[in-house]
Amino acid sequence: IYPTLTNKTYVVMGIANKRSIAWAIAKTLDEAGAKLVLTYAAERFKSGLESLASELKQEAILLECDVTNDEAIDSTFRSIHEQAGEIQGIAHSIAFADKEALRGEFSEMTRGQFAQALDISAYSLTAVVKAAKPYFAQDASVITLTYLGGERVVPNYNLMGVAKAALDSSVKYLANEYGPHGVRVNAISAGPIRTLSAKGVGDFNSILSELEQKAPLRRNVSAEEVASTGLFLLSGMGSGVTGEVIHVDSGYHIL
Numbered sequence: 001i002y003p004t005l006t007n008k009t010y011v012v013m014g015i016a017n018k019r020s021i022a023w024a025i026a027k028t029l030d031e032a033g034a035k036l037v038l039t040y041a042a043e044r045f046k047s048g049l050e051s052l053a054s055e056l057k058q059e060a061i062l063l064e065c066d067v068t069n070d071e072a073i074d075s076t077f078r079s080i081h082e083q084a085g086e087i088q089g090i091a092h093s094i095a096f097a098d099k100e101a102l103r104g105e106f107s108e109m110t111r112g113q114f115a116q117a118l119d120i121s122a123y124s125l126t127a128v129v130k131a132a133k134p135y136f137a138q139d140a141s142v143i144t145l146t147y148l149g150g151e152r153v154v155p156n157y158n159l160m161g162v163a164k165a166a167l168d169s170s171v172k173y174l175a176n177e178y179g180p181h182g183v184r185v186n187a188i189s190a191g192p193i194r195t196l197s198a199k200g201v202g203d204f205n206s207i208l209s210e211l212e213q214k215a216p217l218r219r220n221v222s223a224e225e226v227a228s229t230g231l232f233l234l235s236g237m238g239s240g241v242t243g244e245v246i247h248v249d250s251g252y253h254i255l
């Protein structure tokens with residue numbers, strides 16, 4: 001019952017390098033036959049992404065899209081529609097916070113750091129969904145990546161925890177608004193995975209070892225495991241699910 005996504009267009013946003021969760025999602029969608037559009041934040045990621053994309057079975061379309069720029073988001077989605085038709089799904093795997101606000105005392109962050117983190121890590125989901133609205137397939141599906149630090153206090157996650165809380169809430173409001181159009185919106189709450197973004201979180205190693213020692217499965221999760229749940233939510237297999245946060249974290253969140 002592995003889903004077939006042949007001739008369906010999926011947009012994967014947020015590949016920085018081969019460790020990115022978005023890259024695992026792209027590979028999984030590619031395996032399932034999807035036509036992929038990969039968006040990257042800035043010119044400096046382009047050549048790295050081109051060489052990663054050459055490993056895919058299908059040829060992908062690569063587009064630059066800085067999610068702090070509304071015009072860039074609109075033109076990216078217009079261009080996706082022109083080049084690849086209707087959009088079956090979007091994987092939003094984007095976040096940013098100044099690393100100074102991801103360690104030490106929570107209240108030491110600045111107004112500027114708060115605004116930037118919430119803009120890139122939470123508002124961008126709504127901006128993207130809004131821009132894609134005219135081009136969604138009738139049963140389209142959107143996923144984003146969140147983390148437990150938005151539901152409860154995780155040491156050092158600080159500002160990003162507030163951003164994830166806003167993101168989780170956005171998922172529910174978007175699911176409610178877009179549901180009548182047939183579009184589903186869900187989040188995957190991934191356990192800690194060593195990526196470029198994760199490096200910014202103070203003492204990330206102890207988050208990994210805490211999970212390994214205490215989670216029901218007694219091990220960390222891989223980006224590929226997150227991607228399999230992504231495939232489920234993005235394909236018809238997840239057709240009855242919206243507004244949900246699925247934890248792919250070895251069960252750590254139940255403790």
Ligand code: NAD
Binds near residue numbers: 093147191196197
């Ligand atoms: P990553 O650094 O590989 O991915 C983050 C991506 O966000 C990068 O590709 C970066 O270019 C992009 N980005 C930042 N600012 C942007 C902008 N202005 N416009 C467009 N793109 C921008 O790290 P990752 O861990 O794969 O992160 C992906 C998602 O997964 C994030 O939302 C992250 O919070 C979430 N997540 C990660 C973990 C983990 O432990 N790694 C756990 C749970 C959730």
